[in-house]
Amino acid sequence: MTLTDVILQQVINGLSLGAMYALLALGFTLVYGILELINFSHFNVFMVGSFIAMYVLQAFGLSGQTTILTGLPLVGVLVAAFAVTMLACGAIGVGIERFLLRPLRAVKGPAAMILTIGVSYVLFNLVILGSGADSKNFPNPLPALQWPIGGAVLRLREVLIWAVSLLLMGGLTYFVGYTKLGKAMRATAQDPEAARMMGVEVDRVIMTAFFLGAALAGAGGLIFGLYYNFTSFIIGFNAGLRAFTAAVLGGIGNVPGAMLGGLMIGLIEAFSGAFIATAWSDVIIFSILVLVLVFRPAGLLGRVAPNKS
Amino acid sequence: MYSAAIDLLGRPFAGMAPARRKALGLIVLAALLLLFPLYHNNDADIDAMANAGAFVTLALGLNIVVGFAGLLDLGYAAFFAIGVYYYGIFTAYQVMPEWHSWWAPFAAVGLVEKINQGGPDLVHFTLSFWIALPTAGLVAAFFGVLFGAPTLRLRGDYLAIVTLGFGEIVPIVFRNVDSVTNGAAGLNGVKPPQLFGFDFGVDATPYYYVCVFLVALLVYVSIQLRDGRVGRAWMAIREDETAASAMGVDLVKYKLLAFAIGAAFAGMTGVFYVAKLQTATPDMFNFNVSAMLLVMVVLGGMGSVWGVVLGAFLLQILQSWLLPELNHVLHGIGNLVGNGFLQQIDLTESIQLIFGLILVFMMLFRRDGLIPAARKTPPLNMTQQTAMVQRGGFVGMEKIGRWEKRAGNALEIKGVTVKFGGLVALNKVDLVVPEGGVVAVIGPNGSGKSTLFNVITGLVPADSGSIRFQGAEILGLAPHKILEKGVARTFQNIRLFPNLTVLENVLIGQHARLKTGAAGAVLQLPSMRAEEKRARQWAVDIAALFGNRLSPRLAQTVFGLSYANRRRVEIARALASRPHILLLDEPTAGMNPNETLELAEQIKSLHELGLTILLIEHKLDVVTRLADNVVVLDHGEKIAEGPADEVRQNEEVLRAYLGRAGRAHAAAVAQAAAVDAGGASNA
Incomplete structure (x- = not known):
């Protein structure tokens, strides 16, 4: 492989990872934009999502990488898996919001954030108790199609990941920008009090944000499984932290920013793994997080908001 | 634990003073812990x-x-x-550089030793x-x-x-x-x-x-x-x-x-x-x-x-x-x-x-945990709760002393401009507060009054201009530096420390006037203990200015105080810092007419002791009663300045407050207010 090929390959890898981080970052950004809350439970909703996806695929009789599907059955299974996973995760997100976070909404200080750390821990340990601490072989029905691009290789799974991510992100952009509920969401993010007085049902808006964020995390969890061919109870922590970094990098609260940030973090991870050392990837990514927060706290696409005091 | x-242990000792009971409890706890390996000999x-x-x-x-x-x-x-x-x-035997003679002094004091594991001599850190x-x-x-x-x-x-x-x-x-x-x-x-x-x-x-x-x-x-x-x-x-x-x-x-x-x-x-x-x-x-x-x-x-x-x-x-x-x-x-x-x-x-x-x-x-940090205080009895409106200014003022009278101007603001994005909150505002004077700032909502206070106290940066306090530039200093120089303020929407007690809130006002650092606090030097004792006495004296409004509530968290009492705590906190100029942002907002009058007279009594005051106030009778000079802001610009009676006849001011059509009506209202205020001060 020439250097160009290596770079090309890392771009392909980075965009796939980045698409996954972007989906996850959107959940942080949607919730933060409205409640100014870092939702740590999001880390492990993503992880639970990959387990739900695994069980759904297994319910279709798939296991490991032995059963290969093509054509309509493949499309059908994938659509069903995405739909069930996203709905189930969305329901978890809504449940967390409705029963645990809503009672704390009026409480000032770090209480709500500490609670989400607790929820994250509970999800994490329920998965360990329910299915053991070993990592799982994730069912992957995709045929091993691949296309050489120069010396680099583009595989079907990457094309699939890009297609699904583009579809979901396009849908979200449309929703937030052009639907009535989406407009209500943007209004609530600007000023919940004013939005409420203009007749916006703030509770419903917040619930929607949690539903969408958690559903996208579920999609991310499925993509993780398809990409790495395994899942485990520990995947939430690193992916979540990277996705949060992505959201901050793009400008937290900013939907296109989360997508851009996700792609950038994916590319940074791929390139630092290839050119420096995987062992230092985390250090590099967290250093970026710190540098962005210190020198451009509003992120790449965010604006410095006037003080909400 | x-x-x-x-x-449990304290029950038989109910007659003892709390401090002694606490000491006894600590001794028992210490003894239990120190003897633990003896009575429970399980490795x-x-x-x-x-x-x-x-x-x-x-x-x-x-x-x-x-x-x-x-x-x-x-x-x-x-x-x-x-x-x-x-x-x-x-x-550990992990980092072992090669031995060199310059390690010898370290070896002499026992920080390193020379070892040999076959091969050259190595340094082992010890x-x-x-x-x-x-x-x-x-x-x-x-x-x-x-x-x-x-x-x-x-x-x-x-x-x-x-x-x-x-x-x-x-x-x-x-x-x-x-x-x-x-x-x-x-x-x-x-x-x-x-x-x-x-x-x-x-x-x-x-x-x-x-x-x-x-x-x-x-x-x-x-x-x-x-x-x-x-x-x-x-x-x-x-x-x-x-x-x-x-x-x-x-x-x-x-x-x-x-x-x-x-x-x-x-x-x-x-x-x-x-x-x-x-x-x-x-x-x-x-x-x-x-x-x-x-x-x-x-x-x-x-x-x-x-x-x-x-x-x-x-x-x-x-x-x-x-x-x-x-x-x-x-x-x-x-x-x-x-x-x-x-x-x-x-x-x-x-x-x-x-x-x-x-x-x-x-x-x-249970967000406060098993043993909450905030102490519960018993509710007040009826006598403590009954507060009479107090007339004639503060009581017990002899304890806080007089302000030294200086010549010249305490505060000189020249051409201060503050922009938030496209909005010009203050546009080339000039303002002078003479030493020992009382100046009031009035103006419609959104006219830039609170921004003016924020820029004086360093909370908001200015785009241009100059603010001199006692001749020295304070624009650009951090808020705590400005307070140290003697500029203290209250906030329009009351910013106390809600989970701290009245006493602690007032004590924090003295922060800049005290010296105890972390080391001093840990070592409990006699000078530091004396300082803390003086600080507490000063806080108690300041709170006592308000009669029995604050004194019985010193140990209560300000979270549960009435609105008017929270305003009083905020003024007490600012006074505790021994300011040379006090900036009051709508001090009587939300108070009833009697309380307003009480506070106005208290502010006046501070003025009589020589304190310089800059005041934002909506109630014109309070302004008339207190201020030597009134400055009117509208849309970030100074539109009028002068004695209260003049200012309220000013055409620009009436237009700013009431618009053109309301002018005739406004004149009548102002006339009536003047009569009211005159009547009240004669009473």
């Missing part, structure tokens, strides 16, 4: 107690950062790791545990400042995620630089402590006593810091950063101090922990440790020293003793009834589930 024990349990103690000290350190200063640190275990590797690297323990505090404090510095400007929730990042980076670095740390395999052969030739070895008892000493020391340090000037500054930052800095607290300094002292606790604990374990791997410091410490602090009560001790101790005992015991019981029952699930169950695996549930339940149902 402590308060429960005190309750495993002594070991468990020593481990529990290590987590108590870690939780105490985290409590300084999270509980006192309100800085949510999710990567605290990093400082623990730094302490561990500091002592580990300088005693740092003494007793030197490492305090110096690890310094090393960790250094890293606390290093990691804290970039996070200072961040909002609380961003801080959490950045510290989480640092908490991840530190163990990764220790894993990756394996030539120094032996990587993932970890350090081995860390030297146990020695004392007068006695080697601690692997027996738990000597470690236990070191641990009891460490816990006692850090509890003492925590309490001394909490109850003095430093702790009050931290809690002010926790409650309201903006108000804290406006009341003279240097945010950068005190946040870094909290990071440094919290980190020092962890660094010292690290040395103890690794000396006891004699091995260390990077995995010992992952996020779970930081999270567990947070659970301990949350369980015990954020900011509550004894609560945190209890929380950490309970969770450690739960892990090392209660759950294994329960396992035995359940296995026994399982064997009895032949249930395979019960026979196999291992509750210790669910410890993190329990942690998660504790966080969720505590946040939902």
Whole structure:
């Protein structure tokens, strides 16, 4: 492989990872934009999502990488898996919001954030108790199609990941920008009090944000499984932290920013793994997080908001 | 543990003074802890107690950062790791440079020794545990400042995620630089402590006593810091950063101090922990440790020293003793009834589930923890609650003395412009407050009055212009510096420290006038004790100015005070800083006519003592009564200035307030108000 090929390959890898981080970052950004809350439970909703996806695929009789599907059955299974996973995760997100976070909404200080750390821990340990601490072989029905691009290789799974991510992100952009509920969401993010007085049902808006964020995390969890061919109870922590970094990098609260940030973090991870050392990837990514927060706290696409005091 | 024990033990001693009861309780607790290895001679349990103690000290350190200063640190275990590797690297056989003659002096004082493992002579570091323990505090404090510095400007929730990042980076670095740390395999052969030739070895008892000493020391340090000037500054930052800095607290300094002292606790604990374990791997410091410490602090009560001790101790005992015991019981029952699930169950695996549930339940149902930091105060009786409207100004003013009369102007504002994006909040405003004068700023809502106060007190930067206080430029200074010079303020929407008592709020006002630092508080020097005593007396005297409005409520949190009393506390807090000029932002807002009159006369009595006052006020009768000079702002511009009677006949002013059509009506209203005010002052 020439250097160009290596770079090309890392771009392909980075965009796939980045698409996954972007989906996850959107959940942080949607919730933060409205409640100014870092939702740590999001880390492990993503992880639970990959387990739900695994069980759904297994319910279709798939296991490991032995059963290969093509054509309509493949499309059908994938659509069903995405739909069930996203709905189930969305329901978890809504449940967390409705029963645990809503009672704390009026409480000032770090209480709500500490609670989400607790929820994250509970999800994490329920998965360990329910299915053991070993990592799982994730069912992957995709045929091993691949296309050489120069010396680099583009595989079907990457094309699939890009297609699904583009579809979901396009849908979200449309929703937030052009639907009535989406407009209500943007209004609530600007000023919940004013939005409420203009007749916006703030509770419903917040619930929607949690539903969408958690559903996208579920999609991310499925993509993780398809990409790495395994899942485990520990995947939430690193992916979540990277996705949060992505959201901050793009400008937290900013939907296109989360997508851009996700792609950038994916590319940074791929390139630092290839050119420096995987062992230092985390250090590099967290250093970026710190540098962005210190020198451009509003992120790449965010604006410095006037003080909400 | 402590308060429960005190309750129980204290009952027969109900006649004793509380302070003596507390002292007796502490003595009993200390005796129980010191004698523990004698009456319970079980090495495993002594070991468990020593481990529990290590987590108590870690939780105490985290409590300084999270509980006192309100800085949510999710990567605290990093400082623990730094302490561990500091002592580990300088005693284990990991880093061994080649011997050179310039190592000889170090060898002479016992810091290194020359060894030979075949090949050239090598240097083996032999740092003494007793030197490492305090110096690890310094090393960790250094890293606390290093990691804290970039996070200072961040909002609380961003801080959490950045510290989480640092908490991840530190163990990764220790894993990756394996030539120094032996990587993932970890350090081995860390030297146990020695004392007068006695080697601690692997027996738990000597470690236990070191641990009891460490816990006692850090509890003492925590309490001394909490109850003095430093702790009050931290809690002010926790409650309201903006108000804290406006009341003279240097945010950068005190946040870094909290990071440094919290980190020092962890660094010292690290040395103890690794000396006891004699091995260390990077995995010992992952996020779970930081999270567990947070659970301990949350369980015990954020900011509550004894609560945190209890929380950490309970969770450690739960892990090392209660759950294994329960396992035995359940296995026994399982064997009895032949249930395979019960026979196999291992509750210790669910410890993190329990942690998660504790966080969720505590946040939902008991956010103050097992032993809340805020003390409950008995309700006031009827006499204490009855407050008569007090006429004729403040009472007991002789205690606060007069202000020195100077010539010239106290405050000179020239051409100050403030822009928020496209909005011009203040446009080339000029304003002069003469020494000993009272100037009122009036204007419609949104005319820039509060922005003017914010720019004078340094909370908002100006785009151009100059603000001179007693001849010296103050524009561009940090808010706490401006307060130090003698400019104190109140806020339109009241910014007190809600979970602190009236007394503590007023004491924080004196922050800039006191000197006690962290070291002074810990050492309890006589001069510092005298200073604290004077400060408390001054706060009591200031509160007493308001008659029985505040005095009976000194020990109550301001959270539960009436609106008018909160306004009074805010004025008392500002007065406590011994200001030369007092900026009052709508002091009578929300008060009824009687209370308004009371406060107006009190402000007047301050003026008569020589205090210079700049006042924002909507009630024109108050303005007429107090101000020598009135400045009118509209849309950020000064549209009129002069004595109150002139200003309210001014065409521009009437238009700004009421629009063109309302002018005739306004003139009539102003006329009526003038008659009212005149009548009131004759009364």
